[in-house]
Amino acid sequence: MSENKETPERRRERLRQEELKKNPTGNMNDAFNRANSGSLVDLVGSLGWKGTGILILVIIIGFIVASFFFK
Structure with missing residues (x-):
């Protein structure tokens, strides 16, 4: 009897990955905003x-541009 119950953590991650696939440009903005606190x-x-x-x-x-200008 193998039960395929999904843990809450796995469910959250699966839903997050699905949302990332649906809206990549909006998620890029969220990613940069999340970087402030994440x-x-x-x-x-x-x-x-x-x-x-x-x-x-x-x-x-x-880095290449900075090393070129600030030698």
Whole structure:
């Protein structure tokens, strides 16, 4: 008898992931606002892999530009 009962934590995470898939641009705004009171894990988790990649590229480009201007 295997019961497929979903724990509240798993249900919350599943609903959050479904919402992220439905509204990616609104969630990006939420992610940046959440970063003020949350952690980096919350920011990256809500951005998804594409948003995280863009964020990493922006940081790398920022370092390159800063090192070019402030030698």
